[in-house]
Amino acid sequence: MRGHRTSEVAAAVAAALGVLAAAVTPLPFARSGTRWRSSYELVDIAERAGVLPDAIAGLAPLWFLVPALAGAAVVAAALRRPAIAGGLATTLGALVGTGSLLTWRSSLTTGAVVVVAIVLGAATTLGGAVALGAARKEAAR
Amino acid sequence: MSDHDDVWRRPDGDVPPPPPPPPAPPIDPLAPAAVEQSHVRRGGLGARVGAIALGALLLVGGVAFAATQVGGSGGNDSPEDAVAQMLDALSDEDLLGVLASLDPGERDTLRQPAEDLFAELERLEVVDDSFELTGIDGLDLAFSDVTYRTEPIVDGLARVYVTGGRASFAVDGRELPVGDFLADALERFGVDPADLQESDAEDDLASDDTFLVARDTGDGWRVSIGYTAVEAARGSMGAPVPATGMQAIGAASPEEAVEGLLRSATALDLRGAVGRLSPHEFAALHHYWPVLVDEADLPSADDLGVSVELTDLELDADTDGDRARVFIRSIGVDVVAEDFAGGGTVADGCVVLRGDALAAAQEELGLDDDTICRDDIQGLLEDAMDEAGAMSGMGIGGLEDLMGAGLDAEQPAFGITTTKIDGQWYVAPIRTFADLGIAALRTVEREDLEAAVDAVEELFGGGFFGGGMLGGGFVPPGLTDEFGDFDDGGWSEYEEFEDIGEPIGGDPQGVLDPGTERILYELAEGATGDPEAAQCVLAELQRTDDAFLLFELADAHRYEFEPSAEAQDLFFAALEACGG
Numbered sequence: 001m002r003g004h005r006t007s008e009v010a011a012a013v014a015a016a017l018g019v020l021a022a023a024v025t026p027l028p029f030a031r032s033g034t035r036w037r038s039s040y041e042l043v044d045i046a047e048r049a050g051v052l053p054d055a056i057a058g059l060a061p062l063w064f065l066v067p068a069l070a071g072a073a074v075v076a077a078a079l080r081r082p083a084i085a086g087g088l089a090t091t092l093g094a095l096v097g098t099g100s101l102l103t104w105r106s107s108l109t110t111g112a113v114v115v116v117a118i119v120l121g122a123a124t125t126l127g128g129a130v131a132l133g134a135a136r137k138e139a140a141r
Numbered sequence: 142m143s144d145h146d147d148v149w150r151r152p153d154g155d156v157p158p159p160p161p162p163p164p165a166p167p168i169d170p171l172a173p174a175a176v177e178q179s180h181v182r183r184g185g186l187g188a189r190v191g192a193i194a195l196g197a198l199l200l201v202g203g204v205a206f207a208a209t210q211v212g213g214s215g216g217n218d219s220p221e222d223a224v225a226q227m228l229d230a231l232s233d234e235d236l237l238g239v240l241a242s243l244d245p246g247e248r249d250t251l252r253q254p255a256e257d258l259f260a261e262l263e264r265l266e267v268v269d270d271s272f273e274l275t276g277i278d279g280l281d282l283a284f285s286d287v288t289y290r291t292e293p294i295v296d297g298l299a300r301v302y303v304t305g306g307r308a309s310f311a312v313d314g315r316e317l318p319v320g321d322f323l324a325d326a327l328e329r330f331g332v333d334p335a336d337l338q339e340s341d342a343e344d345d346l347a348s349d350d351t352f353l354v355a356r357d358t359g360d361g362w363r364v365s366i367g368y369t370a371v372e373a374a375r376g377s378m379g380a381p382v383p384a385t386g387m388q389a390i391g392a393a394s395p396e397e398a399v400e401g402l403l404r405s406a407t408a409l410d411l412r413g414a415v416g417r418l419s420p421h422e423f424a425a426l427h428h429y430w431p432v433l434v435d436e437a438d439l440p441s442a443d444d445l446g447v448s449v450e451l452t453d454l455e456l457d458a459d460t461d462g463d464r465a466r467v468f469i470r471s472i473g474v475d476v477v478a479e480d481f482a483g484g485g486t487v488a489d490g491c492v493v494l495r496g497d498a499l500a501a502a503q504e505e506l507g508l509d510d511d512t513i514c515r516d517d518i519q520g521l522l523e524d525a526m527d528e529a530g531a532m533s534g535m536g537i538g539g540l541e542d543l544m545g546a547g548l549d550a551e552q553p554a555f556g557i558t559t560t561k562i563d564g565q566w567y568v569a570p571i572r573t574f575a576d577l578g579i580a581a582l583r584t585v586e587r588e589d590l591e592a593a594v595d596a597v598e599e600l601f602g603g604g605f606f607g608g609g610m611l612g613g614g615f616v617p618p619g620l621t622d623e624f625g626d627f628d629d630g631g632w633s634e635y636e637e638f639e640d641i642g643e644p645i646g647g648d649p650q651g652v653l654d655p656g657t658e659r660i661l662y663e664l665a666e667g668a669t670g671d672p673e674a675a676q677c678v679l680a681e682l683q684r685t686d687d688a689f690l691l692f693e694l695a696d697a698h699r700y701e702f703e704p705s706a707e708a709q710d711l712f713f714a715a716l717e718a719c720g721g
Contacts, residue, residue: 012192019199033234033276040210048216049240050248054462064210071199078192108237109276 007082007134014089014127015070015077021096021120022070029100029117030108039117040064042103056102063099066092073128083135089128097121216361217242220299221289223355223362228284234276244356244365246421254575261582265322265590272318279316283309287346295382297357298368302348309342322587326594367425375432386428390416391565395458395465398559398566407449407474409442419560419567448477453486459556465566466556466576490515554580653683653691660695665715674719681715 028036037045043063046052052060069092076085100117104110217223223242230238240248262268271278287306293299314337319327327334354368375382390413392398398417405413411434420427442448453473458465473486475495483496491514494502499511506513506521558572653661658679665678682691690708697704 015196019195022199031276032237033230035230035233035235035238044210045237045241049237050245050252051237051240061207061211064207065203068200068203068207071196071201071203074196075193075200076196078189078196 005082005134005138007086007131007138008077008080010127010131010134011073011077011082011085011089014093014124014131015073015085017120017124017127018070018073018089018092021093021117021124022066024113024117024120025066025096027113028111029114030103030106030110032108036111039066039099039103042108062095066096069095082131083139086128086131086133086135089124090132091128093121093124093126093128095121097125216358216363217355218361220291220301220355220362223364224289224301224303224353225287227353227364228287232283232285234280234282236276242364244363244367244424245358246419246424247366250419250422250569250571254572254579257579258575258582261579263320265582265585265587266320267323267590269318269320272320278318279313281309281311281313284346292352294354294372298372298382299355299362300352300372301355302352303346306346307342307344308346309340311340312337314338322590326590329594329598365425367423368428371425371429371433375429378432380432383429383431385431387412387416387430389418389420389427389565389567391562391567392417393566395460395467395559395566396456398568399456399467399469399557400454402568403454403472404451407451409440409445409447409449411439412436417568419569419572420562421560421567422569422571446479450475450477450484452484453488455488458559463561464569464572465559465561467559468554468556653688657692657695660699661691664694664698664712668712668716669719677719678712678715681718682711685711687711 025039027038029039029042030037032045040063043060047057047060069088073085073088073092076082076088097118098121100114100121104114104118217226227239227242230236230242240252243251259268259272263270263272285307288304290302290304291299292302314334317334317337319334324334352369352372354365354372355362356365356368390401392401402414402417405411405417412430415423415426415430418426426433451473452475453471454469455471456467456469458467469487471486471488473484473488473493475484476482476498481497483494483498483500485492485494485498491512494508494511494513499508502508502513555577556573558569558576559566560569560572561567661682662675662679665682666672666675669675669678682694685691690705690711693704693708694712696702697708
């Protein structure tokens, strides 16, 4: 049996972290008044309320790609494509981490889920970057 | 090479071929190691297949989810949904929800000024740092079981009536985000916000004549404050909905938008002026203009016999994206009427007067030349303040401080806010006033507010009737200590209002209301120190034919002012009759 390469292990870990990061996004992220909303509801209501800065408003729809990115990262990792899985996980982690960080810094009252999402986003980005780096080294050998 | 290598070397130097490997033992499929290896392989494959299946599910589901969400963030599906969303959001104190339910143009007009206003109030410690636009502690508003009825107006516009439901509100002063400044100021006037405990409920919200108008904004229905207002006006006029409205008049630049508005105004061209206002703020007015305003009835300059000409106009703009503030560097107006011909130009902080305007100013203000500058105006105001100061002996002390506070303050730059919509610039009057108000507020410091409160306190505490309104005043015998000045931490009172009650003092033609009776009893008890004697005094007082005097006495006691001599005589007579 062929042994697992470092890049494959890192990609699998990054994809798993990505799934966890995606899994917290439907949970209550922040509240306005007494109304708690998930990250997807927040993006939607913030767009409709016109409160997003122009620079962010254009990128906000990318948030809805979080589940798809997580799925793509898992498929790539399972198919032993660590470079692709690493790239997808890095993108996913950066997206979740940055979005959660912006929510956390906004004037909304945020829940603990946001902090978890920030941590998972950062960990996914790191895992993805390690997988990418390892895959490049292995390809060079 | 080691010695052992030599041992195995043949004399001719050849190395013997390695011995053939031992034959592999036959594989026993039932051996434990083989079974384990097979499980690992099958397990690894199974895990991979499972991961692929999970990932594919996430991928496909995620793509489908994204496809339904991206680009789908519009308004509501129906007019009722729009109003329901707004009421739900209000119930939840959910500002984001309220903003999302509003017409986008109106929403953008209100949002930034509201944010700026409350940021300034927080800086000035009028509200404390727990204040959030996304929810106000101590304030609770709730709507429940609300039902609606929709009445179409025209395509894309509908009235939404509330046909039933319940509303309630509650205020808890202990939790209100009152800032330090406001708390201090209220304390000086004997008011404790914590005493504010109000709640009320309306069990039936049904109304045949109250409605909100929802508008189809192209991507869903939203509530429009502007359309609600003009539709209410149209309904009261009994006018039909206009088929077409006024065409908004955009300009190529912010300066041209403002100049167009000013020239329309000076030409008494109301339609031209309104047409240049931002459709984001006045879309409803533009639409309903033909039925709200009968242009045939509007007077023209000829009708009025007046000619107004705009002169010396110089503008410049500070543009930031789709918004710009236009500053008037110079503007002049010349007016020619039947018995007047004159005008003036404002530039560089001075006013240059012409014609009859100059003659009038020279006569009234004693001007030496045709120019009045800011320093001259300040001198005139200071003279006026000196006169106001001389009035302090009449009980209007503090007025000069109040006016002086305004004079010394930094002057905000006055700009007219314009907005770009679909490539055209329009004047935005609501944003203009909001921006000016915020700019003025930014020049204020907490010390300025405290000085203003000092001035108000001095103004009203300085000596109306010799005793002041906030302290002193009518002091019945025996109540000297209780009726001390507020500054001394003396008597004060508050009342909880369960419902909106009778006007202060009640109805003089009717029976004395229980509230007034209670206050008079407190007054009598304070004066006599004896509940029985107080009842006697109250009974004596109620024998009077002039109920107004009783209300005056009650109000004087409650609000600490000195009642008329007639009312005082009535009270003392009642005291005397009861042996006081």
